[in-house]
Each structure stands twice: as C-alpha cells, then as structure tokens.
Amino acid sequence: MRELSDIKEYYRSIYNIEHLMDICYWDQTTMMPENSFLARAEALSEAELIIHEKKTSQVIFDAVEKLLLDDNLDNITIMALLSAKKEIEQKRLLPISLVKEIKKITCQCEYSWVKNKEINNWQGFSKDLTQLVELIREKADILSEASGTSPYESLLNEYEPMMKTDMLDNLFEEIQMWLPGLAERFKSNSLNRNVNQKIPIRTQIKINKEMLSELGFDFSRGRLDVSAHPFCGGTRDDIRITNRYSDSNFMGGIYASLHEFGHSLYERNLPNEFLGMPVSYPCSIGIHESQSLFFEMCYGYSDSFINYLSKKTVKYGLNISASSIRKHLLQLKPNETRINTDEIHYLQHIYLRYLIEKDLINKNITVNDIPELWDELSLKLLGISSGKDHKNGCMQDIHWAAGFFGYFPCYMLGYIYASQIYKKIGDLNYEDTLLWLRKNIWLKGAFFSPVDIIESGTEEKISTLYARDMIIAKYENI
Amino acid sequence: MRELSDIKEYYRSIYNIEHLMDICYWDQTTMMPENSFLARAEALSEAELIIHEKKTSQVIFDAVEKLLLDDNLDNITIMALLSAKKEIEQKRLLPISLVKEIKKITCQCEYSWVKNKEINNWQGFSKDLTQLVELIREKADILSEASGTSPYESLLNEYEPMMKTDMLDNLFEEIQMWLPGLAERFKSNSLNRNVNQKIPIRTQIKINKEMLSELGFDFSRGRLDVSAHPFCGGTRDDIRITNRYSDSNFMGGIYASLHEFGHSLYERNLPNEFLGMPVSYPCSIGIHESQSLFFEMCYGYSDSFINYLSKKTVKYGLNISASSIRKHLLQLKPNETRINTDEIHYLQHIYLRYLIEKDLINKNITVNDIPELWDELSLKLLGISSGKDHKNGCMQDIHWAAGFFGYFPCYMLGYIYASQIYKKIGDLNYEDTLLWLRKNIWLKGAFFSPVDIIESGTEEKISTLYARDMIIAKYENI
Numbered sequence: 035m036r037e038l039s040d041i042k043e044y045y046r047s048i049y050n051i052e053h054l055m056d057i058c059y060w061d062q063t064t065m066m067p068e069n070s071f072l073a074r075a076e077a078l079s080e081a082e083l084i085i086h087e088k089k090t091s092q093v094i095f096d097a098v099e100k101l102l103l104d105d106n107l108d109n110i111t112i113m114a115l116l117s118a119k120k121e122i123e124q125k126r127l128l129p130i131s132l133v134k135e136i137k138k139i140t141c142q143c144e145y146s147w148v149k150n151k152e153i154n155n156w157q158g159f160s161k162d163l164t165q166l167v168e169l170i171r172e173k174a175d176i177l178s179e180a181s182g183t184s185p186y187e188s189l190l191n192e193y194e195p196m197m198k199t200d201m202l203d204n205l206f207e208e209i210q211m212w213l214p215g216l217a218e219r220f221k222s223n224s225l226n227r228n229v230n231q232k233i234p235i236r237t238q239i240k241i242n243k244e245m246l247s248e249l250g251f252d253f254s255r256g257r258l259d260v261s262a263h264p265f266c267g268g269t270r271d272d273i274r275i276t277n278r279y280s281d282s283n284f285m286g287g288i289y290a291s292l293h294e295f296g297h298s299l300y301e302r303n304l305p306n307e308f309l310g311m312p313v314s315y316p317c318s319i320g321i322h323e324s325q326s327l328f329f330e331m332c333y334g335y336s337d338s339f340i341n342y343l344s345k346k347t348v349k350y351g352l353n354i355s356a357s358s359i360r361k362h363l364l365q366l367k368p369n370e371t372r373i374n375t376d377e378i379h380y381l382q383h384i385y386l387r388y389l390i391e392k393d394l395i396n397k398n399i400t401v402n403d404i405p406e407l408w409d410e411l412s413l414k415l416l417g418i419s420s421g422k423d424h425k426n427g428c429m430q431d432i433h434w435a436a437g438f439f440g441y442f443p444c445y446m447l448g449y450i451y452a453s454q455i456y457k458k459i460g461d462l463n464y465e466d467t468l469l470w471l472r473k474n475i476w477l478k479g480a481f482f483s484p485v486d487i488i489e490s491g492t493e494e495k496i497s498t499l500y501a502r503d504m505i506i507a508k509y510e511n512i
Numbered sequence: 513m514r515e516l517s518d519i520k521e522y523y524r525s526i527y528n529i530e531h532l533m534d535i536c537y538w539d540q541t542t543m544m545p546e547n548s549f550l551a552r553a554e555a556l557s558e559a560e561l562i563i564h565e566k567k568t569s570q571v572i573f574d575a576v577e578k579l580l581l582d583d584n585l586d587n588i589t590i591m592a593l594l595s596a597k598k599e600i601e602q603k604r605l606l607p608i609s610l611v612k613e614i615k616k617i618t619c620q621c622e623y624s625w626v627k628n629k630e631i632n633n634w635q636g637f638s639k640d641l642t643q644l645v646e647l648i649r650e651k652a653d654i655l656s657e658a659s660g661t662s663p664y665e666s667l668l669n670e671y672e673p674m675m676k677t678d679m680l681d682n683l684f685e686e687i688q689m690w691l692p693g694l695a696e697r698f699k700s701n702s703l704n705r706n707v708n709q710k711i712p713i714r715t716q717i718k719i720n721k722e723m724l725s726e727l728g729f730d731f732s733r734g735r736l737d738v739s740a741h742p743f744c745g746g747t748r749d750d751i752r753i754t755n756r757y758s759d760s761n762f763m764g765g766i767y768a769s770l771h772e773f774g775h776s777l778y779e780r781n782l783p784n785e786f787l788g789m790p791v792s793y794p795c796s797i798g799i800h801e802s803q804s805l806f807f808e809m810c811y812g813y814s815d816s817f818i819n820y821l822s823k824k825t826v827k828y829g830l831n832i833s834a835s836s837i838r839k840h841l842l843q844l845k846p847n848e849t850r851i852n853t854d855e856i857h858y859l860q861h862i863y864l865r866y867l868i869e870k871d872l873i874n875k876n877i878t879v880n881d882i883p884e885l886w887d888e889l890s891l892k893l894l895g896i897s898s899g900k901d902h903k904n905g906c907m908q909d910i911h912w913a914a915g916f917f918g919y920f921p922c923y924m925l926g927y928i929y930a931s932q933i934y935k936k937i938g939d940l941n942y943e944d945t946l947l948w949l950r951k952n953i954w955l956k957g958a959f960f961s962p963v964d965i966i967e968s969g970t971e972e973k974i975s976t977l978y979a980r981d982m983i984i985a986k987y988e989n990i
Contacts, residue, residue, distance in 0.1 A: 050558035069732040073749030080528035254547040271551030
C-alpha cells in the first residue's frame with residue numbers, strides 16, 4: 035500500500051462494512067423478530083471487531099505515515115491523513131481485551147437497565163453499572179494519560195473533539211445566569227393550552243411522509259418507518275428515519291420527524307471524497323444535534339413552518355390554527371424526565387447529568403452516590419424531587435448503561451450551536467437556509483473542530499446568549 | 513491458532529459476517545429504496561471479499577492441516593475438518609482477480625438482462641452474456657483441471673457436490689421414458705377448472721401468516737414480507753420468508769408460502785455445532801429444493817393439507833371445496849415460461865436448459881447458438897415454439913445472467929428427491945413427518961453427499977420412478 039488511492043480504498047472498505055452494520059442496526063429496531071436478538075448482537079460485534087482491527091492495523095498506519103512525508107500533497111489531503119493518523123494512534127491506546135470487555139459488560143448493563151428500570155430496582159442496576167464504570171474509568175485513565183486531559187475530558191472528546199471541560203463549565207454557568215429568570219418570567223406559559231390533535235396513526239404517517247418529501251427528504255434513497263424511539267439511522271446512501279406516533283399527539287410526531295430530518299440532512303451531505311476516513315464523518319455529536327435541533331426547535335417555530343403546518347392540519351381535517359400550534363408548543367412544564375420536559379428545563383436536565391457524570395468519571399463520587407446527588411440537583415435545578423422514583427430519576431436514561439459518559443453535554447452544545455446558527459440565518463428563506471447549512475456545516479465533515487465550524491460559520495464566538503435571545507423571542511411571541 | 517476451539521471461533525466469525533449480508537440481501541429485496549442500489553452492491557461485494565479472504569487464508573489452512581494430524585479426534589470433527597480443508601483448497605484454485613472480475617461482469621450482465629429482457633433485445637443481452645460465459649468457462653477450466661471432471665461438472669458440483677453428469681444424463685433420459693406418456697394420459701386435465709379465488713391481499717397476508725404459524729414457523733425468529741419474487745432469506749437465527757400476492761390468485765400465494773416454508777425448515781434446523789464451517793451449511797441446492805418441493809408439491813397435495821386449506825377458505829369467506837382445490841391445482845397447461853408451466857412440463861423446462869448450458873460450458877456451442885437451440889428443444893420437449901419471443905424464451909430466467917451454470921438440474925434433482933422422500937414418509941402424520949425430515953435430512957447438514965443422504969434416508973437408490981408414481985397418484989385422484 036503506497037498511494038493515496040490505496041489508502042482511500044482501504045478506508046472505503048471500512049465504510050462498506052459500516053453500511054451493512056448500519057442497515058442491520060436499523061433492522062434490529064424496526065423489523066427484527068425478538069428472539070433473533072442474541073445472534074444479531076454477536077454478528078454486529080464481529081463486524082465492530084473487524085473494523086477495529088482494520089482501523090488499527092500496522093499496514094494502514096505505515097501507509098499513512100509514509101504518504102505524509104510526500105511534499106506534493108494538497109492541504110485537504112494532509113488534513114485527511116493527519117486525522118486518520120490521529121485516529122489510529124487513539125484507537126491503538128486501548129488494549130483489544132479492554133475493548134471486548136467493555137463491549138460485553140455494556141450489553142450486560144443495558145440488559146440490567148431494561149430489566150431493573152421496569153421494577154424501579156436501583157440496587158440491582160447499580161451493581162452492573164459499577165462494573166461498567168470501573169471499565170470506563172480504566173479506559174478514561176488510559177486516554178487521559180496519553181492526552182494530558184482529565185479522564186472525563188478524554189471521554190467527552192470521543193463525542194465532542196477538542197472540547198474542554200473548562201469551556202463546558204463556563205457555558206453551563208452562563209446558562210445559570212439567565213435561565214432561572216426566564217423560567218420565572220414565562221411561567222404563565224404553563225397554563226394548559228392543549229388542542230385537539232386526535233388523528234389516526236395511518237393518517238399521521240401519511241402526513242409525516244408528505245412533509246418530509248416537501249422539505250426535501252429523498253425517499254428514493256431513504257425511508258420513514260416506525261420504532262419505539264425515533265432515530266435517524268442507515269447510511270448516507272440510504273437514510274432510515276424512524277418515528278413513533280400516538281393518535282392523540284399529532285404534533286409530537288411532526289416535531290420528532292423534523293428533528294430526525296435535521297440529522298438526515300447532515301448525514302446525507304457529509305463530504306464523500308475521503309469516504310471511511312475520519313474527516314468524512316460527522317464532526318461531533320454536538321454538531322449533529324445542532325442540525326436536528328435547528329429543524330425541530332428553530333426552523334420548526336418559524337412563522338413560515340407553523341403556517342405550513344397549520345395548513346396541513348386543515349388539509350387533513352384537524353384545523354389547528356397557527357396561533358394554537360404556537361401556544362401548544364410553548365408550554366413551560368418542567369418534568370422530572372428529560373424527554374418529557376420543556377425546552378427550557380431540558381438544559382437543566384443536561385446540567386444535572388453533566389455534574390454527576392464528570393464527578394463519577396473523575397472519581398470524586400461513586401455509583402452509590404448517584405441517587406442522593408440526583409435528588410439534590412433535581413430539586414435545585416428543576417424544583418422537583420425524584421425521591422425514590424429511580425425509574426423516572428437517575429435510571430431514566432439508557433446513556434450510562436450503554437457506557438456513554440461525556441455524551442450528555444453535547445445536547446446542550448447542540449442547542450446553543452443551533453441557536454447561534456439560527457441567529458445568523460433565521461431570516462433566510464428555506465432554500466437559502468439549506469444552501470448555507472450545506473456549505474458551512476454539512477460539507478465540512480470533520481475537517482475542522484466543532485467550535486471552529488460554528489464560529490467561522492456564524493462569525494461569532496460561541497455563546498449561550500443566542501439561546502437566551504431565541505427563547506425570549508419565542509416565548510414572548512404568543 | 514492451535515485448538516479446535518480456535519478454528520471454530522474463526523469460522524463462527526465468517527458466519528457472523530454472513531448474518532449481516534443475509535439480512536442486507538433481504539432488506540435489498542423488501543425494504544431498500546431504489547437509488548441505494550449501487551452503494552448496497554458495493555457494500556455486499558466488500559463483505560464477500562472479506563469472507564473469501566478469510567476462507568482462503570494461510571492461517572486457517574495451516575491450523576486445519578495441523579489439527580488433522582491429531583489422533584484423538586472424533587469422526588464428526590474429522591469430517592468437519594476435512595471438508596473445511598477441501599473448501600479452502602477449492603477456493604484457492606481461483607485467482608482473486610478472476611473472482612473479482614466475475615463479480616463485476618455478473619453485475620453488468622444482470623443489469624443488461626433486466627434492461628434488454630424488457631425490450632426483447634437478445635442481441636444487446638448476448639454481448640454481455642458472452643463476456644460472462646468466457647469468464648465462467650475460464651473458472652470451469654481451472655476447477656475441472658484440478659478435479660479431473662468436465663468443465664460443466666465442476667460448476668455443477670458447486671451446487672450439487674459429487675453429482676456426475678453421467679448420472680444426470682441417465683436421470684433425465686429415464687424421465688423421457690415416462691413423462692411424455694403421462695402428459696398425454698392426463699391432457700384432459702387441461703380443461704379450465706378455475707375457481708373463484710378473489711380475496712383482498714391484506715386478508716391473504718393474514719391467512720398466510722396464520723397458516724405458517726400453524727405449520728410451525730417461528731415468528732419470534734422470523735418474518736413474512738412482500739417482495740417481487742418469493743424467497744426464503746435471512747439467516748437460520750432469523751428467517752425471512754417473502755411472498756407476492758395477487759388478489760385473484762389466492763392459491764398461488766399459499767403454495768408459494770408452502771414452498772418457502774420448506775426452505776425455512778431446512779435452514780432453521782441445520783446443524784449448529786460447526787457454525788460457519790462447510791458441514792454446517794445446506795448440503796446442496798438439490799436437497800434444499802427437495803425440502804421446498806416436498807411441502808409445495810407433496811405434502812401440499814395431501815388430503816390432510818387440502819382439507820385444512822379448504823377449511824381456511826371457509827373461515828375467510830371464500831368457500832372452496834377440497835375437490836375444487838385439487839382440480840384447480842392439477843391443471844396440465846404447458847407454458848413457454850418455466851415459472852408459469854405445470855408440474856409435469858416443469859421437468860422438461862429444466863431438461864431443455866440442462867442440455868443447452870452443458871454444451872455451452874463444455875464449448876460445444878456458443879452463446880449465439882442459444883436462441884435457435886432453445887426454439888428447437890422447446891418445440892420438441894414442450895410442443896411450444898418460442899420463436900423470436902426471447903423474453904419468454906431464452907431470456908426468461910435470470911440464472912445465466914447471474915452466472916449460475918450448473919444450477920438448473922438441481923430443480924429436477926429436488927423434485928425427484930422430494931418424491932422419493934414422500935414415497936417413504938407420505939403416510940406419517942405431520943409431527944412425525946417433521947421428526948423424520950429433521951433426523952434424516954436437516955441435521956445432516958453437509959456432512960454427507962446429497963445422494964448419500966437421500967439413499968440412506970429412503971433406503972432406496974435414487975430413481976425417477978417415485979416422481980412418476982407420485983404424478984400418477986395425484987393426477988388420477990381428481
């Protein structure tokens with residue numbers, strides 16, 4: 035392997051295996067019969083292992099290193115090779131035995147979470163979580179020793195490259211400066227403003243498909259199906275959005291579709307030149323989430339979209355006025371669960387998790403400290419005590435059970451990135467909005483850091499104040 | 513790699529990659545949006561290549577050879593290792609460049625077939641087919657030189673191991689001794705005996721699911737979906753049957769389900785001990801087809817099943833009597849296309865293709881000779897001239913375009929194997945039928961040759977006379 039074309043072909047083969055995995059993940063959630071679970075898990079693990087081996091092989095490392103000595107490379111290629119080299123080095127830090135063990139214990143812990151959450155059994159779950167946290171700490175120690183960052187930051191950077199915990203601390207603290215005031219200011223929005231949204235699920239599916247088509251989702255290279263939780267899966271060549279519907283919550287389905295549509299645009303429009311190499315992938319979870327939240331929380335609240343949606347409801351006999359839609363969307367109702375809370379308190383939910391997981395990974399607290407700390411922070415940040423209701427408290431999310439530590443703050447980042455982008459382009463028409471996002475976000479792949487992408491696109495430093503201003507503009511405009 | 517357990521783990525990883533491929537093949541036919549075709553084809557090719565590399569690696573060859581020197585192996589393990597060694601040697605005969613080239617030209621040729629069949633353009637298709645046949649001949653020459661068989665037989669043995677063309681010739685000639693007489697004897701069955709089968713497709717799907725459940729198909733590890741052509745895909749842990757329905761051809765759907773159900777039982781019950789090793793796979797296409805034909809053509813014509821089906825039609829308001837079902841099924845109507853012809857003339861269709869493809873691969877004729885030869889044989893064997901109607905003549909099947917030479921005779925073998933089995937166990941009740949098949953066919957995997965499996969199970973030499981007798985019994989019993 036000597037040429038750039040060889041290296042590209044090598045990574046393209048990784049991309050191709052991922053294609054099969056991505057489709058099978060989608061199948062698992064939408065189509066797979068229940069008792070095929072174990073065989074599928076084993077098959078997917080196998081493919082992950084093959085990819086891990088390919089991504090850490092000596093042959094690719096040597097080829098990349100050697101080619102980097104070539105004086106005639108263009109900048110783009112140099113960036114692609116450097117990030118490939120960094121990925122190889124990073125992945126090689128972890129012994130394969132640890133990778134396999136984490137995989138195994140994660141499966142066990144996810145299963146324990148499902149089982150024990152149902153019966154509110156924190157004791158049962160915490161044993162498995164403790165085992166997983168020990169392994170994750172081991173991993174974090176290895177990564178942090180190599181990078182010179184804190185253990186938590188080294189995990190965070192797997193989801194949000196180059197993000198500093200100092201910066202996160204500052205952003206969260208900035209949010210604390212204005213958020214409680216806004217929650218107080220708009221608390222009258224907590225009045226019950228429900229509207230009749232009853233409409234058969236079959237009709238909802240039709241409307242969601244129609245809407246996605248009209249927004250530009252390409253159904254000749256993608257699908258919309260039903261699953262327990264909405265997600266955007268598949269591969270950039272074959273995007274699989276899923277959603278769930280309730281016959282009395284039409285708008286819940288619509289805004290979930292909008293959210294996943296944002297993810298799908300990003301995936302679809304990532305750069306293809308170095309397919310399978312790190313630069314061709316999403317830049318970070320924060321950026322990914324910024325694209326979904328942009329459509330769900332920014333564009334979705336624009337007059338233009340709300341009028342469009344109102345017309346759709348007329349077409350299908352629901353007849354919800356634009357102003358009723360807006361009133362319904364802008365209810366402030368803090369809820370003890372993250373996925374049922376309102377837009378403003380969502381950020382507090384994230385802060386709560388961030389504070390706990392950072393201390394957990396940095397070994398300032400243990401798994402056993404979580405419930406008490408959760409209750410304390412929940413009372414402070416949300417005004418809600420979770421008490422012994424663990425299944426709606428510290429056991430509500432799958433993230434920790436799945437080994438995702440350092441992931442939660444990306445939701446906050448996604449929200450502030452989205453607000454900052456919306457501040458920049460909120461006045462553009464739909465077509466120009468897509469053009470701007472394509473040029474400034476999607477096509478940049480992982481060539482740059484998340485913060486660089488947002489700051490150079492919006493021509494402003496990262497700040498939480500765009501989020502604050504957007505909230506004020508939205509909640510005042512009822 | 514030293515131990516049996518290492519070798520088993522190695523092959524299990526192959527099995528796992530195949531799992532992902534199998535699910536993605538199914539997805540391609542049932543779910544995939546049209547424009548994702550190219551990306552999917554590339555991803556599947558990649559996985560095939562990985563499997564080819566794994567199946568021909570020096571490390572596995574050395575491990576198998578070394579372990580075979582061990583004196584303490586049991587017979588089953590020795591058989592598993594010997595057949596693994598044979599597979600490695602066989603696959604190593606072909607240069608990887610030829611494997612890739614065949615793959616590439618096959619894609620091209622299949623595409624050409626789809627496109628040119630539509631417009632009845634033999635000239636256009638024959639160019640691509642000629643290119644493919646040249647490569648397939650090259651492959652056959654390599655294989656036949658190593659095995660000492662004719663080129664055609666070496667291809668045949670990829671689908672039907674250890675089958676001789678001499679034996680095929682004898683079987684086909686034996687069939688010619690009795691088949692034309694039976695076609696003449698039962699030609700009055702060609703009277704129009706259509707019954708009203710009009711029933712909405714949604715109801716048909718419900719009935720087919722209900723029937724499969726009642727026959728024992730495990731929907732907790734399998735699915736039934738819709739595709740253009742019925743097939744049984746997925747993996748033994750997650751079987752994916754598909755079917756197609758017409759609202760005026762209820763029975764067509766039912767018997768296609770029965771056919772695929774037979775395939776599914778075989779796949780589901782293959783031996784699991786050496787997963788991924790050759791012995792764990794279906795023994796041959798002929799045996800596979802014998803299981804589907806057993807359910808479609810033998811068990812499906814039993815009084816017990818036909819009464820069951822008649823009751824189903826009553827339950828769903830169609831009210832077809834058992835005798836009407838039988839009359840409908842037993843119409844003799846030779847058709848110029850294989851998939852639309854009757855049971856008896858189906859065998860003639862296969863013979864026609866066998867004669868042509870054998871001569872083609874053994875270089876006695878060229879691709880350009882096919883249409884004339886087809887017409888001549890069609891007239892002789894079916895009494896139908898295909899003339900210039902190539903799309904219903906020599907272009908009707910995808911097999912040759914897909915590079916499947918040596919595959920067609922397996923349909924005949926499947927039919928005579930099935931008849932021979934039915935002769936042996938036709939009197940058993942359903943439960944005992946499954947037990948017998950499980951013990952004598954399914955669990956034998958590829959530990960033995962197809963002929964050995966049939967002859968030791970039925971305790972009779974292979975013969976076409978069981979097929980003759982079954983036809984007589986069925987067609988006389990109206």
